[in-house]
Amino acid sequence: MSKYFEIRRPTEQRIPVLVDVPHAGEWIPDEVMDEMVVGGQTLKRDLDLYVDEIWEETPDFGATLIFSKVSRYVVDLNRADDDVSPKTVQGATRVDAPGYYHDRGVVWRTTTDGTPVMGSAMSREAFERRIATFHTPYHRAIAEEIERIRQQFGFCILVDGHSMPSMGRSGHSDPGARRADIVPGDVDGTSCDPVVTRIIERHFKSAGYSVKTNVPYKGGWITRSFGRPSLGVHAIQIELNRDLYMNEMTFTRRPTPMQLLAQTCVGVLPKLGELKLDLVL
Secondary structure, eight states: OOTTEEEEOOSSOOSSEEEEEOSOOOBOOHHHHTTOOOOTHHHHHTSOTTHHHHTTTGGGGTOEEEEEOBOTTTOOTTSOTTOOOTTTBTTOOOOOOTTOOTTBSSSBSBOTTSOBSOSSOBOHHHHHHHIIIIIHHHHHHHHHHHHHHHHHHSOEEEEEEEEEOSBBOTTSSSBTOBOOSEEEEOTTTTSSOHHHHHHHHHHHHHTTOOBOTTSSOOOOHHHHHHOBGGGTEEEEEEEEEGGGTBOTTTOOBOHHHHHHHHHHHHHTHHHHHTOOGGGTO
16 A cells, blocks of 8 residues: 555445545655755645545445545646656657646646746656656556446446636636536546436535536546446546635635535435446446
């Protein structure tokens, strides 16, 4: 087991659901500290703070939870392992494909506000070491948990948990726009059976939250790479509007709204657990 992420399994896996949270961690391990120049409040600005806490009761509902403890500035676990630019990694070959971000790819060169994360491009050796230490084990763990659940139930639903700024920022597809409370992302209906998306939409709407599927986020690398409905793996990303549960300026929790949101989030798990997607594929 890696010390950089945690897997929490229920006493009994009662439903075919795995929740993962890749971006809530703040830790920059000592072994990479010297390679980075960013710090302080900027670290918090681009993280999905407290999303691991929001989903922490997942095992109580008979599902499995996996979450990273490491900052996405170290390695962004929701990116492909070759998503880098030559400015980030020496000798890197730029890849143009859906879901590739380059300067803020699997290793971030700058923060979303342009603050440098790295002083200069890292060597290929340093990059490969970072991938082998942080990225590969996390994705292997997700794959192993998915297969364990799929073998038990005939299918698995992966819920990829994230949060988003309440307003679109400069450089986003929706600058200055107020976002919905909840944004499920199913890559335009390709990463999961449509019934999964419908259940999530209806659940959050019935709880009083506004929902807008695939706008502005359709699903990142985890959703795109693991979502294979024809193979019994249904992946969906869920973005939570940060203004629902925290002060976006001070990064402090809003305890009561956060508790209500957390109850709503884990409350969708039993509904997903009622599905029989192995029978309708």
